[in-house]
Amino acid sequence: MSSMAIPHSTTAAHKSLARRVSALLYRRSTLALLLLLTPPLLWFGVVYLGSLLTLIAQSFYTFDDFTMQVTPEWTLANYRALLDAANLDIVLRTVSMALAVSAMSALLAFPLAYYMARYAKGSEKAFFYVAVMLPMWASYLVKVYAWTVLLAKGGISWWLIEKLGLTPAYEWMLTLPGIGGSTLSTSNFGRFWVFVYTWLPFMILPIQAALERIPDNLLAASSDLGARPWQTFVHIVLPMAVPGVVAGSIFTFSLTLGDYIIPQLIGPSGFYIGNMVYSMQGSIGNMPMAAAFTVVPIVLIGVYLTLAKRTGAFDAL
Structure with missing residues (x-):
């Protein structure tokens, strides 16, 4: 018991x-x-913060070009080197690409996001959600390699250009300053579109979420007061969608800043910040210089997030 x-x-x-x-x-x-x-x-x-602070601290270390050794002697030489013409060109090239990709992604994403938010219902909306997110389920590296085939001279893009009779315009475009390359797969123009394709879903979803928050009675009131559709769009829909656009641009801007695979596989030779970090750390072993390059996107994204917060972008995430 x-x-x-x-x-x-x-x-x-x-x-x-x-x-x-x-x-x-x-x-x-x-x-x-x-x-x-x-x-x-x-x-x-x-x-996370420990490794980040360690990385920032290493950006002040000294790298001996002769012995290829890193010594914990603090110096600002790495940051002064960022202002050299070659390194500054890499930073400006990366930032300009990130801004261009963000702008084009917003232009392409807005119509689709608007339709998803205001018109699509039930199974149709589910279809659009799956269609937008499906590319994100595929391997990032596989998608980039697929684009190298699509943009090559024997790929479907070249075939379509020939069928449409656009070969002279295509060849002329490749000679423009800043485009560069003998084909789309070796041009900045092709690299730009691969960036846009890869990050576009990250722009569509925040804009769609922001547009869904617009009350229907607000749009109805605008119509009742005599506003034309374009006036309603410009004065009500667009301002209220801005936080979603900014929220999406946080992803497209930051992801483009740090990417090194697309610049490596698509487009002409030329370093981006991601390539430079990989090259300095992996090939040369210059960890302090790689860390200094890493600080650049950290600072840029920090400033960008501060400005984005003022627009209410975090509410659309």
């Missing part, structure tokens, strides 16, 4: 302890929140 009573009393004790702990956490919500957030905050603080 005593052997049967022990498990029962143990179970009761466990239940009593659980009730006391539950009551304590209920009365002290701050303690419950602290226990809940401590593990992820430790991970974020130690692993």
Whole structure:
């Protein structure tokens, strides 16, 4: 009989302890929140911020070109080197591409996002969601390699240009300054479109979310007050969609800044920030210079996020 009573009393004790702990956490919500957030905050603080601060610290280290060794002697030489003509050209090339990709992604994403938010219903909206997100499920590297085939001279893009009789215009375009290359796959123009294709879903979804938040009665009131459709769009829809556009551009801008695979596989030779970091760290072993290049997108994205926050972009994420 005593052997049967022990498990029962143990179970009761466990239940009593659980009730006391539950009551304590209920009365002290701050303690419950602290226990809940401590593990992820430790991970974020130690692993992410720790590695980031270590990287930034290494950008002040000294790299000996003769011995190929990194020494913890603090210097600003790496940041001064960023202002050299060649390195500054890499930064400006990357930033200009990121801005152009963000602008074109917004132009292409807005009509589709508007239709998804205002007109698509039920299964049709589900179809559009799947169609937008499906490319994101495929391997990033496979998609980029597929575009090298599509843009090559024997690819479908060349075939379509020939069928449409656009070969003279195509060849003339490739001679324009800044385009460069004998085919789309070796030109900045082709690289630009691969960037746009790759990051476009990240622009569509935030814009669609922002447009869905526009109340229908607001649009109806605008119509009742005599506003034409284009006036409603310009004065109501577009301003309220701006946070979604900015939120999408956070993704397209930052992802283009740090990417090194597309510049490596598509377009003419020429470094971007991502390529430069990879080359400095992997091929040369100049970790301080690679870290200095890494600080550039960190600063740019930090400034961009600060400006984006003022537009309410985070509410559209």
